[in-house]
Amino acid sequence: MTHTDEPTPDPSVGARIRLLRDARGMTRPVLAGLCGRGPDWLKKIETGERPLRSHTLLLRLAVALQVSDLSAITGDTTGPAQPIPTGRLPHPGMPAVWSAVMSRSLATGRTDTAPDPAALQGRVDQTWRLWHSSRRNRTEVAELLPDLIRDAETATRTLDGDQRRAALVALSDVYRLTGQATAYVAPAELAWVVADRALTAAQEADHPAAIAAAAWNMANILRETSYPEAAVQVVTEAADLIRPHLEDAPEDWRGIYGALQLHAAVTHARDGRDGDAWRAWDAGDHIAKSLPATYVHPSTVFGRANVDFHAVSVATDLRKAGTALSLADDIDPDLMPSRERRSRLWVDVARGHLLRGDRTAALHVMSMAHEISAETVRFTPSARMATTELWRKAPRAFRTQAARLAEAVGVTGA
Structure with missing residues (x-):
């Protein structure tokens, strides 16, 4: 056996990112999407083919990977600690x-x-x-x-x-x-x-319907903390629990069952699983068709309009901008009674325009989202990220408008 006293080389920045991503159980498309980039970009970073020079993208990677100090990615432990933002936003109602x-x-x-x-x-x-x-x-x-x-x-x-x-x-x-x-x-x-x-x-x-609704909520937490497989498992088990009761159950039981399907659809889409995402969306669509056309679940707002809204969300998260925008063209947003959900629809549409490089259209649509529900835009990460991109890269003729929106959303210090 041969022994050596030579130290093992420190992993590169890209190798550290890959190790952290693997430890989180995140796929390359998911992490890249959280940073507003494609999987090919991340692959080149991880393999060392492309250097990571952007401090903004470095911060986005750190937040998405949930590390508390940039040195976990850069490997630079010689200087002072470099803490990163937690992603939690201040709100005056939180202490109470x-x-x-x-x-x-x-x-x-x-x-x-x-x-x-x-x-x-x-x-x-x-x-x-x-x-x-x-x-x-x-x-x-x-x-x-x-x-x-x-x-x-x-x-x-x-x-x-x-x-x-x-x-x-x-x-x-x-x-x-x-x-x-x-x-x-x-x-x-x-x-x-x-x-x-x-x-x-x-x-x-x-209470099966209450359990299913609470599972939908738990899955939200799991998905937002980068545990997509666990999120899908929770909504699948909840759907299995409530399914035997659906034939004779009240409409709201079918409503929460449908909401579980839509949750799985978006979770699969964010994980880059095209087929699984649309199969789950189809299951939600089937439930919506079994309910009255005007039905809306009181808390999840599942119903015909929300199923259509989720088709846009799924396509956007799969980075299929053309599909997302085409689907949005056929939607009547006024059929959705929830301001919060209407605002999030326009955020997804704005993201679709950004994927196609149309910042003028994205700015117009994001301004609509903010007008409908200012706090939805201010406190939703994907909306803040899109607003930040518009503020930094808006066409010259619209920079004043983009700056006003960024200030209202609170991202001018980002």
Whole structure:
């Protein structure tokens, strides 16, 4: 056996990126897409064929790979630490929501002031409607969440029997709504706590539709933290749970089943799995056709319009810009009652225009998305990334407009 005292060479920047990507279980198309680039670009970076000189792209890779210091990629440990942004955005409503979630009382026992489960569910349903109808949905919903969380927790601690089961369903709904309203602004630990509590409450209530809805929420967290296979597994298991009940179930049970299919479609698309993505979309489309044309699920807004919106999302995430834009041409956005979802549709359309290099059209469409729901654009990473690109590379004639949009979205310091 031959021994050598020569040190093992440090891996290159590209090799480090590949090792980090493999450790996260991410495919090359997924990581490249998170950086706004194609898989061929990333392949050349990883193999050393192309140097990585852009500090902006280096930061995007670090955020996508969820490393806390740039040295994990650059290998430069001789200087001071180079911390990277966490991707979490500040929001004034977050401290009160955090307090309500993290200071849950452990006391049990009946009281004379236990909330009525039906009234509690009514408040939750009304807050979901606010989430979908308000242009400032995060801010307005965040103001209501602390009291809703405390009241729902009180109800589940103090009621029993069927009333407690109803309160548990309401509690699961509250935590699902909390997950939606704090996405990208909550610390990671709160996001996981909220998703787990939603699923636990639904399971304790033994309510298949509530379990499926909570699983849809859990899968959102898994997908956004780069665990696409786990996200698909969760929505698949939830669909298997609720499928035997569909024939005689209420419409909303089929609605959440359809939402699970659309979730899988987007997750597969972001992972570059074309066939799987469209098969899952077809399953959602089939469910939509079995429901009334005007049906809309109260929280996921699954229905005919959302299925069509998701076709655009799938095509965009698969980087099929021409298909995405062609599909968008045939959509009537006013059929979607949710401002939040309409805004995200136009974000996807803007991304499609950017993929084709048409920044003028992208700027126009992104401005529409912001007008519909300012907070959706401000707090959605893909929208912020597109706005940043427009701010930096807008045509000369539209630079003032792009700068105004960037300032409104809060990316001028990016």
